[in-house]
Amino acid sequence: MIPLWSGSANTWDCDEMGHMNVRVYVEKAMEGLGSFAAAIAMPHAYREKAPSTLMVAEHHVRFIREVHPGRPLSMHGCVLEWDETSALLYQDMRHSDGTPSAAFRTRLFHVDAKTGKPFPWSTRSKAQLEALKGTAPDDTKPRGLDPSVAPLPSSSTTLETVAKVGALEIGRGTVPPQHCDIFGRMLASWFMGRISDSVPNLLYDWRKAVTAKTEDAKMGAAVLEYRLIYRKWPRAGDRFVIHSALADVAEKTHTLSHWVMDPDTGEAWMTSEAVAVTFDLNTRKVIPTPPEQMAALETIAPRGLQL
Structure with a gap:
C-alpha cells in the first residue's frame, strides 16, 4: 500500500445530508490516480499533450463511514492484478483513526491519450505494477454488489x-x-x-x-x-x-x-x-x-x- 492522496472534506464538498457527497469521493479517488501513475513510471499521464494516460473502465465503490466537514482523510492503494494493457487498482480512504470511509476497486487501461485505445505497458511500468501488487484488507470488501459479475x-x-x-x-x-x-x-x-x-x-x-x-x-x-x-x-x-x-x-x-x-x-x-x-x-x-x-x-x- 502506497500513499495516493491526503486532505480533508470541505464544507462545499458536503451536501444536504451533512456528509461528503458521493461525487467528491470519486473526485478524490481520481486525483489519487495521479500519484499512482507516477509510481508506475507515468508522471506525464494527466498532463497536457501526454502521449499516454490511464483511462478508467469501471469503479466499484463501497461507502463505509460518513465524512463530515473538516475531518482529515488519507488514501492509500495497491495493485490487485494487472495484464498487458490494464490493471485493477485498490484504493481506500480512511479517517485519521484508521477507520475506513470508503474503498474503491478501479479497473483502468493504459491508453493512447488522443484516441483512448489501449496499448501495452512499458517495461518500466510492468516492473512497478508487479512491485505494487498487494491484497485488499478484509474490512472494506464488497458487500451488496459483486464486481466480478460481467x-x-x-x-x-x-x-x-x-x-x-x-x-x-x-x-x-x-x-x-x-x-x-x-x-x-x-x-x-x-x-x-x-x-x-x-x-x-x-x-x-x-x-x-x-x-x-x-x-x-x-x-x-x-x-x-x-x-x-x-x-x-x-x-x-x-x-x-x-x-x-x-x-x-x-x-x-x-x-x-x-x-x-x-x-x-x-x-x-x-x-x-x-x-x-x-x-x-x-x-x-x-x-x-x-x-x-x-x-x-x-x-x-x-x-x-x-x-
Missing part, C-alpha cells in the same frame, strides 16, 4: 431497452467545459454527480412517505455501494439523459440501476447500480421501509435495467 454488452445498453422496460427519466442535461478533463473527456466524478443530482426526481416523495412512518424522523438518504461501468466518454456540448429502474428492494436497503444515455445515438455513456438507504438525519440511523412502500417502489421504478 456487465451487459454495449449492444444491450440502448434507449430501445430503456423504452421496453419503461424506466423513468430522472435527469437530463448538457456537459459543460468545466466538467471535462485535460483531454476533453467528461470527468468520471461527474457521472456520479449527475446521478446524485437526479435521484430526488425519483425518490424524494417516496422517501418522504417512508420517513413519515417513523416518529420525529428527518428525511435523509445515503448510498452504501456503487458499481459504475464507463462505456463512452462525452465531451463538452454532448447531451445526456438518465433513466432509472429498480434492481432490488428490502426492508433496510434498495438497489437501483442508473443508465446515463446519449440521446443522439441511443447508446449508453455509462451504466451503474447503487445500493442505498433512507435514514434519519437526526439519529443518523437507517429507517426501515414498510411493506407498502416496498410495493410502491416497484411501481415507481419498474425492474428491467441491469448493469
Whole structure:
C-alpha cells in the first residue's frame, strides 16, 4: 500500500445530508490516480499533450463511514492484478483513526491519450505494477454488489431497452467545459454527480412517505455501494439523459440501476447500480421501509435495467 492522496472534506464538498457527497469521493479517488501513475513510471499521464494516460473502465465503490466537514482523510492503494494493457487498482480512504470511509476497486487501461485505445505497458511500468501488487484488507470488501459479475454488452445498453422496460427519466442535461478533463473527456466524478443530482426526481416523495412512518424522523438518504461501468466518454456540448429502474428492494436497503444515455445515438455513456438507504438525519440511523412502500417502489421504478 502506497500513499495516493491526503486532505480533508470541505464544507462545499458536503451536501444536504451533512456528509461528503458521493461525487467528491470519486473526485478524490481520481486525483489519487495521479500519484499512482507516477509510481508506475507515468508522471506525464494527466498532463497536457501526454502521449499516454490511464483511462478508467469501471469503479466499484463501497461507502463505509460518513465524512463530515473538516475531518482529515488519507488514501492509500495497491495493485490487485494487472495484464498487458490494464490493471485493477485498490484504493481506500480512511479517517485519521484508521477507520475506513470508503474503498474503491478501479479497473483502468493504459491508453493512447488522443484516441483512448489501449496499448501495452512499458517495461518500466510492468516492473512497478508487479512491485505494487498487494491484497485488499478484509474490512472494506464488497458487500451488496459483486464486481466480478460481467456487465451487459454495449449492444444491450440502448434507449430501445430503456423504452421496453419503461424506466423513468430522472435527469437530463448538457456537459459543460468545466466538467471535462485535460483531454476533453467528461470527468468520471461527474457521472456520479449527475446521478446524485437526479435521484430526488425519483425518490424524494417516496422517501418522504417512508420517513413519515417513523416518529420525529428527518428525511435523509445515503448510498452504501456503487458499481459504475464507463462505456463512452462525452465531451463538452454532448447531451445526456438518465433513466432509472429498480434492481432490488428490502426492508433496510434498495438497489437501483442508473443508465446515463446519449440521446443522439441511443447508446449508453455509462451504466451503474447503487445500493442505498433512507435514514434519519437526526439519529443518523437507517429507517426501515414498510411493506407498502416496498410495493410502491416497484411501481415507481419498474425492474428491467441491469448493469
